[in-house]
Amino acid sequence: MSEYAVELRNQLVGLFGIVERNVYLTRRYILWDLAFMVWTIANTLTIVFIARAAHLPPARENTLATMLLVGATIWAFLGIIFEFMTETVAWERWEGTIEYTFMAPLSRLVHLVGQGAFAVLYGLIRAAILFVVVAAFIGIHAPHANYGAALALLALASLSFIGVGIMTSVLPLISPEKGAQLGFVAQGVMLVVSGVYYPVSVMPEWMQWLAKISPATYALRGDRASIVHGSGLAWADAWPLLIIAVVATPLGLAIFRAGERHAKRHGKLKRSG
């Protein structure tokens, strides 16, 4: 095997290792995750019940509830991705393993994409459970839903979400104490400009411009169309997501590398406490 082939093989084994580690950790904390799932479901219900309070005709109420549920599900999905990507770095720093991860001959891209890949898989499982439980609880009917197209679009959007997640995961390297929480700021800002519970058109014009560069805008629009109207995967939603992914991942990596250099310059990888 050539040296390049050996290197590629080693990087893929390393990527598997990152996913494997997160499976081990998730298994250890599964009961806590179940408790957190209850909170997510309760929180989503508080949003979806707004459709009931609107006193609309049954069909329009069902459509509004579905729209809100899609928004809340994507909010939860994005939350898991950012939380996993950012908190894992904070966690590694706390346990002191980050020094061993950074010492290993694993490319930073593979390391971070590995974290993102697990986050996306886990986020999809949780989002599916959330959607099914809340839809059943509220009694949402989606007879025309094209779940395949909705899932495919979410997978495509995940490429961009991973890129943004890589950017936010640098925060615990810069501020070990408060950095992880700042990931939620990115999540909130991205969703508020993307029309999470309302059409983008109701926002001020400058926010609508921001909506154009947010991957969540296209994920929300496309998934709502697929679940409410049964639409297929629309090219109008897919191509912006592809472009954002192509820009976000290298940009995220460059930002992370700059943060890593800062941490190595100032001795911030070392665990204290």
Add this chain to the structure above:
Amino acid sequence: MSTLAPSTTEGPRLEREPAVEVRDLRKTFRRRDHSGGRFARKRPWPALDGITFTIARGECVAILGQNGSGKSTLVRLLSTLLLEDGGEARIFGHDAFRETSAIRRLVNRVSVEASFFKKMSAAENLSYAARFYGLTPRQTRAAVPEILARVGFPPERRRESMEHLSRGMQQKVALARALLTSPVLLLLDEPTTGLDPRSKLEVQDFIRQVRAEHDATILLCTHDLAEAETLAERVGILDRGRLLFLEPVAEVKRRFGVETLEAAFFAATGREFGAEDAEDDEYREVFA
């Protein structure tokens, strides 16, 4: 035991080059001086102040120093975890700060803190760490029990969470983690600090065994004078970021006309080894 052979281009280089070459290496941290009040400016604090030394392939060298002397900073610089402020370091001819991918395949480290995912078991932590070096699940299924047996870790406890293991057990797993990847340069940063006497002897025996059976070069940083004397061929004293000397123990004693390394430290620095209550040392300890 599974080994990760260096690449084909790496082989001749390992034969030809010294294991470690450090020239005028400097590292300075900046820290706010609290005596100057809330708005005090950060001031530079040299953790390493222009140190120079060479380690030959297969050699075991000990660097002695008190807390805050710069030992851990040196180990972190050589393991690509810190960026230098000046000077250079080469490991088997590779620039330690610019050719980090090559360095990471050659070097591993055991530090005073075992640093594991505490909720994961010893076997899981080792398997996960080994993946970064290209070891597949099939390879680690055999290699992990084997390496744990070699460090004297009870096999029936390998599936227990790390949080349930004693400090000595955790340190053995840390040694196993470093050895699992067959490094040609092993950096040991106070590997026996905090261990009970029996665990300490077991770890020291294992270090001897590694030297005898593997072709590993070892840089041992410690504040245990006896440990340095029994394990290393040459001993150096790092004091407040300066390497005072690096020589065979007999030569150190002859140079200062003393019987012990402790007396040599006193002769070289004018301070007792272990007396580190000065404000200066406390300040340095934060980083170094």
